[in-house]
Amino acid sequence: MLPELIRNFLRKPNTVKYPFEHLTPPPDFRGKMVWEADRCSGCQACVRDCPTNAVDVARAAPDVKRFNVTYRMYLCIFCGQCVDVCPSQCVRWSSEFELASDQHQTIRYDTSPEAIALARRRAAQKSAAAERVEVRRAD
Amino acid sequence: MPTIKVPLGPQHPALKEPESFKFELDGERVVGVDVRMGYAHRGIEKGFEGRTFTQGIYLAERICGICSHAHTTPFVQNVEELLKIEIPPRARYIRVLVGELERIHSHLLWLGVAGHEVGFDSLFMYTWRDRELVLDMLELISGNRVHHGMNTVGGVRRDVSADQAEKLLEMNALVTARTDYYIKMCTAEPTFMARISGVGPLSKQDALDLNAVGPMARASGVKRDIRKDDPYAAYGEIPFEVITAESCDVLGRAVVRVFELLQCVRIVGYVLKNMPAGDIRVRAPRKVPAGEAIARYEAPRGENIHFMKSNGTEKPDRVKVRAPTYANMPATLATLKGSFVADIPITVAAIDPCFCCADRMVRLVDDRTGRNDLMTWPQLQRYSREWLGRNRRDLIGN
Amino acid sequence: MAIPSLLKVLLYLLAFPGVLFLCAFSTCVEWFDRKVYARLQNRIGPLHTGNSGILQPLADFIKLMAKEDLVPTHADKGIFNALPLFSFASALTAFLMVPIFRVHLPFTSFPGDLIVIIYLLSIPTIVYFLAGWHSTNYFAMLGSFRNLTQLFGYEVPLFLSLLTPGMLAGAWHGGVWSPANWQMSAIGQFYMTHAFLIPVNIIGFAVALIALQAKLERVPFDAPEAETEIVAGAMTEYSGKKLALFRLTVDMELVAGSALIATVFLGGFVLPPVALGGTDISAPLSFILFVLKTLFVVALLSLMRALMGRLRIDQTIAFSWRWLAPLSLIQVVIAVGLKAFVRF
Numbered sequence: 001m002l003p004e005l006i007r008n009f010l011r012k013p014n015t016v017k018y019p020f021e022h023l024t025p026p027p028d029f030r031g032k033m034v035w036e037a038d039r040c041s042g043c044q045a046c047v048r049d050c051p052t053n054a055v056d057v058a059r060a061a062p063d064v065k066r067f068n069v070t071y072r073m074y075l076c077i078f079c080g081q082c083v084d085v086c087p088s089q090c091v092r093w094s095s096e097f098e099l100a101s102d103q104h105q106t107i108r109y110d111t112s113p114e115a116i117a118l119a120r121r122r123a124a125q126k127s128a129a130a131e132r133v134e135v136r137r138a139d
Numbered sequence: 140m141p142t143i144k145v146p147l148g149p150q151h152p153a154l155k156e157p158e159s160f161k162f163e164l165d166g167e168r169v170v171g172v173d174v175r176m177g178y179a180h181r182g183i184e185k186g187f188e189g190r191t192f193t194q195g196i197y198l199a200e201r202i203c204g205i206c207s208h209a210h211t212t213p214f215v216q217n218v219e220e221l222l223k224i225e226i227p228p229r230a231r232y233i234r235v236l237v238g239e240l241e242r243i244h245s246h247l248l249w250l251g252v253a254g255h256e257v258g259f260d261s262l263f264m265y266t267w268r269d270r271e272l273v274l275d276m277l278e279l280i281s282g283n284r285v286h287h288g289m290n291t292v293g294g295v296r297r298d299v300s301a302d303q304a305e306k307l308l309e310m311n312a313l314v315t316a317r318t319d320y321y322i323k324m325c326t327a328e329p330t331f332m333a334r335i336s337g338v339g340p341l342s343k344q345d346a347l348d349l350n351a352v353g354p355m356a357r358a359s360g361v362k363r364d365i366r367k368d369d370p371y372a373a374y375g376e377i378p379f380e381v382i383t384a385e386s387c388d389v390l391g392r393a394v395v396r397v398f399e400l401l402q403c404v405r406i407v408g409y410v411l412k413n414m415p416a417g418d419i420r421v422r423a424p425r426k427v428p429a430g431e432a433i434a435r436y437e438a439p440r441g442e443n444i445h446f447m448k449s450n451g452t453e454k455p456d457r458v459k460v461r462a463p464t465y466a467n468m469p470a471t472l473a474t475l476k477g478s479f480v481a482d483i484p485i486t487v488a489a490i491d492p493c494f495c496c497a498d499r500m501v502r503l504v505d506d507r508t509g510r511n512d513l514m515t516w517p518q519l520q521r522y523s524r525e526w527l528g529r530n531r532r533d534l535i536g537n
Numbered sequence: 538m539a540i541p542s543l544l545k546v547l548l549y550l551l552a553f554p555g556v557l558f559l560c561a562f563s564t565c566v567e568w569f570d571r572k573v574y575a576r577l578q579n580r581i582g583p584l585h586t587g588n589s590g591i592l593q594p595l596a597d598f599i600k601l602m603a604k605e606d607l608v609p610t611h612a613d614k615g616i617f618n619a620l621p622l623f624s625f626a627s628a629l630t631a632f633l634m635v636p637i638f639r640v641h642l643p644f645t646s647f648p649g650d651l652i653v654i655i656y657l658l659s660i661p662t663i664v665y666f667l668a669g670w671h672s673t674n675y676f677a678m679l680g681s682f683r684n685l686t687q688l689f690g691y692e693v694p695l696f697l698s699l700l701t702p703g704m705l706a707g708a709w710h711g712g713v714w715s716p717a718n719w720q721m722s723a724i725g726q727f728y729m730t731h732a733f734l735i736p737v738n739i740i741g742f743a744v745a746l747i748a749l750q751a752k753l754e755r756v757p758f759d760a761p762e763a764e765t766e767i768v769a770g771a772m773t774e775y776s777g778k779k780l781a782l783f784r785l786t787v788d789m790e791l792v793a794g795s796a797l798i799a800t801v802f803l804g805g806f807v808l809p810p811v812a813l814g815g816t817d818i819s820a821p822l823s824f825i826l827f828v829l830k831t832l833f834v835v836a837l838l839s840l841m842r843a844l845m846g847r848l849r850i851d852q853t854i855a856f857s858w859r860w861l862a863p864l865s866l867i868q869v870v871i872a873v874g875l876k877a878f879v880r881f
Contacts, residue, residue, distance in 0.1 A: 008578065009576050013575075013576065
């Protein structure tokens with residue numbers, strides 16, 4: 001034991017002086033989840049599979065199929081089941097782990113207005129095309 | 140000389156988790172011991188019933204922090220058995236990899252805690268420093284140091300890439316070098332051996348009668364290891380030895396754990412070099428047909444049993460978990476009788492107690508009629524008030 | 538500039554090297570001990586309070602002074618509250634006897650002061666026993682039993698080994714055998730002038746170090762205060778200001794004991810007048826020597842603390858009587874033999 005003690009005495013201490021020194025987490029580290037509501041198709045698979053009900057998916061506008069995601073970070077256990085199960089790859093891991101706060105943190109990921117506008121235009125085009133077909137059939 | 144009743148716990152510097160022991164002491168000798176468990180009961184088995192199988196994996200993981208993989212693996216093995224699906228071989232090997240890494244970090248943790256219980260803080264600091272290497276390995280492949288979340292119904296969720304495997308092999312070599320040092324420490328360090336040799340004896344017959352599991356039983360010469368007796372995951376194809384010791388005391392338990400460390404690093408090396416290529420998961424349906432299944436797993440502390448009953452929906456009907464510490468409790472009480480007060484902490488620590496694993500179900504028995512019916516919440520409140528009224532004098536003294 | 542001698546005496550007693558100096562120095566020594574212990578375990582030790590953590594023991598002391606002070610219901614309040622003061626006083630008085638400078642006051646250095654300082658250092662142990670006894674707590678009672686049991690183990694080797702260099706030092710009057718006068722300054726001076734005799738006492742040095750570790754109740758002899766077994770031993774029920782005083786007493790005992798060993802075995806600190814450019818700088822040099830030698834002994838004690846695990850109380854007694862006592866007897870035989878057959 002004594003040689004080991006002397007060897008350790010002469011070595012640099014193993015302590016990282018956090019927060020003055022930082023350790024970088026490896027890639028694929030389970031940090032905060034980051035959502036992209038623009039790609040969400042509203043299948044609610046993440047809501048169904050989340051063990052702690054930390055995710056909510058709600059419609060962004062009543063006329064188009066675009067959704068807003070509410071991510072309750074204070075309930076999240078960073079399991080990543082939502083990442084596994086989402087068919088449209090809306091959610092991904094980040095390396096951010098310094099998330100301590102004195103307030104409940106909820107992040108709303110809203111679909112961008114451009115996406116809603118695009119969806120509305122597409123819906124309008126589709127209904128115009130459907131109308132034209134109808135009118136032709138009526139002839 | 141009259142005996143004195145002294146409590147150890149629920150709060151005590153010797154116990155890392157709350158448990159209430161009541162010792163009857165005659166000077167420095169223990170003549171009787173009684174245990175009262177249930178301080179870490181959280182209602183997890185009830186929690187399983189309201190959650191789907193996928194959500195239940197994460198609840199099972201959080202039964203314990205150190206042996207998290209030891210609870211998810213039998214859980215998903217049960218579901219896979221009920222669904223009658225076969226997981227790909229690569230998934231089985233990855234399950235073994237994470238399981239063995241977890242065993243390494245758990246045994247290193249135990250060695251540190253044992254050192255701390257006998258006042259040997261330098262050993263505690265060294266083992267926990269080397270344990271950081273193992274936790275870094277786990278973080279590399281799973282993204283988290285504990286609660287790895289590798290298992291899913293049908294396989295594992297993350298793959299181990301080629302450079303991750305290479306880095307793991309390098310770190311494994313470092314851990315092997317440190318393991319050799321700890322083997323020397325356990326077998327040659329005088330003050331450590333003086334404190335754990337001859338302490339807490341448990342004869343082979345007692346170990347068999349009292350159903351000790353894990354290193355507690357193996358240190359008394361009972362060659363029982365689920366990985367060899369009832370192989371699961373890929374253990375049937377991986378060569379390793381079951382370590383036993385003949386000294387039947389805490390030194391034997393320490394030696395068993397330290398030599399198991401050596402076996403673990405060998406298994407990790409073998410798995411990393413011989414992992415079969417292929418998929419890591421198969422798609423599993425959400426609804427599980429009705430049935431019952433039992434899975435056993437060799438957790439770092441012993442045999443972990445999960446029982447599952449499903450009823451055709453996507454939520455289980457009943458899940459029962461029997462953790463190894465619960466099985467080792469009668470054996471612990473047997474080893475404590477007749478020991479010194481100074482040996483109590485190390486004897487209790489020798490089973491590697493994980494009381495949060497062990498406190499699973501609390502049964503209410505009416506002590507007048509012996510029946511254990513279910514109670515509603517108002518009935519329970521009334522029962523507890525009556526009980527306190529009857530036993531007030533013993534507890535509070537007025 | 539003639540300072541009245543009463544004022545000089547008061548300054549000596551209260552400021553330097555009296556109460557204030559000893560309190561400050563013992564906190565620094567505790568910091569040194571903690572740093573060495575941490576480095577041996579590949580850690581940093583105290584870091585952020587003050588420059589490299591030197592104010593950490595002071596911060597602990599202030600924190601304890603501010604905490605709630607509880608007395609158990611059935612404990613004897615008078616004795617319970619007074620005991621920390623007894624041990625504090627005796628540790629302070631013990632340190633006064635250690636000769637640091639050449640000029641010293643008649644009540645701190647006299648023939649036989651070695652015996653007095655050893656007895657004064659035994660008082661805190663008895664006080665710890667009484668503290669545990671009066672706490673009406675089973676863990677505290679167990680701790681105080683172990684305290685006394687350990688006292689029976691290490692006291693004899695400690696006395697014998699500390700007295701042996703004095704035995705040898707009694708022969709310095711011109712080669713004629715003369716009775717040892719057990720005055721520490723004389724012993725220190727003898728070994729300073731006859732430095733080649735220091736290795737003769739090496740066995741006694743080792744025994745005194747181990748016995749001092751047992752007196753201070755540090756690992757491997759901290760069965761009376763085993764944290765994982767009996768919570769805090771005799772100190773279990775003490776909190777707040779009383780616990781702060783007890784902890785400061787332990788630190789002061791560490792300083793006094795290490796200074797005592799350094800004086801008796803390593804030649805002490807008192808220097809003859811050393812002139813440097815017309816002024817006599819022997820006083821600052823003595824002080825530097827005091828700091829260095831005491832810290833050397835403390836470093837050895839810290840090494841012992843990191844090296845071993847705690848022994849059970851029966852193992853401590855067995856070790857003391859099987860190894861320490863015979864070794865100290867061997868040291869006595871060596872000293873007597875040298876005095877009888879060798880002249881210098």
